[in-house]
Amino acid sequence: xxxxxxxxxxxxxxxxxxxxxxxxxxxxxxxxxxxxxxxxxxxxxxxxxxxxxxxxxxxxxxxxxxxxxxxxxxxxxxxxxxxxxxxxxxxxxxxxxxxxxxxxxxxxxxxxxxxxxxxxxxxxxxxxxxxxxxxxxxxxxxxxxxxxxxxxxxxxxxxxxxxxxxxxxxxxxxxxxxxxxxxxxxxxxxxxxxxxxxxxxxxxxxxxxxxxxx
Ligand code: MD6
Ligand code: FE
Numbered sequence: 190x191x192x193x194x195x196x197x198x199x200x201x202x203x204x205x206x207x208x209x210x211x212x213x214x215x216x217x218x219x220x221x222x223x224x225x226x227x228x229x230x231x232x233x234x235x236x237x238x239x240x241x242x243x244x245x246x247x248x249x250x251x252x253x254x255x256x257x258x259x260x261x262x263x264x265x266x267x268x269x270x271x272x273x274x275x276x277x278x279x280x281x282x283x284x285x286x287x288x289x290x291x292x293x294x295x296x297x298x299x300x301x302x303x304x305x306x307x308x309x310x311x312x313x314x315x316x317x318x319x320x321x322x323x324x325x326x327x328x329x330x331x332x333x334x335x336x337x338x339x340x341x342x343x344x345x346x347x348x349x350x351x352x353x354x355x356x357x358x359x360x361x362x363x364x365x366x367x368x369x370x371x372x373x374x375x376x377x378x379x380x381x382x383x384x385x386x387x388x389x390x391x392x393x394x395x396x397x398x399x400x401x402x403x
Contacts, residue, residue: 210374306399314394339396341393343390347359
C-alpha cells in the first residue's frame with residue numbers, strides 16, 4: 190500500500206499514521222510543541238545541555254540532557270544509564286506529566302499500549318549538528334518501544350536496517366512529528382543528518398526520546 194493510501198484509512202480529524210516498516214510508525218503533526226519547549230527549558234535550567242564525550246575523546250555535536258528516573262550518558266568510558274547527572278551529582282529533573290502523557294498516547298496510537306518510559310533523553314541540534322548512524326541497544330528490555338518527538342527546525346532522519354551496511358531511507362522530520370518504533374524494527378540503525386535550518390524558520394531542533402531503560 191502506498192503511504193497516501195495508508196493515510197486515507199484514517200479519518201480527516203485524526204493525524205496521519207504512516208507505517209514505514211513493520212513496527213516503525215511516523216505520526217505526522219501529532220503534537221503542539223510550544224508547551225513542550227517551555228518544559229525543555231525548565232529541565233535545562235536544572236540539568237544543563239552539554240556536549241557529551243564519546244570513546245576516543247571526541248565531543249558530540251548534539252547537546253544533550255535528560256529528565257526522568259534514568260538519564261542516558263556518554264563518556265570516554267562508554268554509554269550507560271545513570272540515575273544522577275554526572276555534572277551535578279543530583280538526580281535528573283522529574284519527567285513532566287505532559288511528557289509522560291504524550292509518550293503513552295503516541296505509543297498507544299502506534300499499537301504499543303502500556304508503555305511506561307523511565308528515561309527521556311533531550312537532544313538539541315544547532316546548525317551543522319548531526320547524529321551518526323547507531324542502534325539504541327542500551328535498554329534492558331528491547332521488547333519495549335521507543336517514542337521520539339521532533340521540535341523546531343526540520344531535520345533529515347536516516348532510517349536504516351538491522352545491519353549497518355543496509356541502505357538508508359531519508360525521512361524529513363518536522364515540528365510536532367513523532368516516531369514510534371518497536372517490535373522487529375527496535376534495533377534498526379538510524380541517524381540524523383547535519384541540521385540545515387531553513388531561512389525564516391527556527392534555527393534549532395530539539396528531540397525528546399522516551400525509553401524504558403530499566
Ligand atoms: C533524533 N533520535 O531524532 C535522534 N533513536 O534527534 C534517535 O536517535 C532515535 O528518534 C531511537 C528511536 C527514535 C529516535
Ligand atoms: Fe537513537
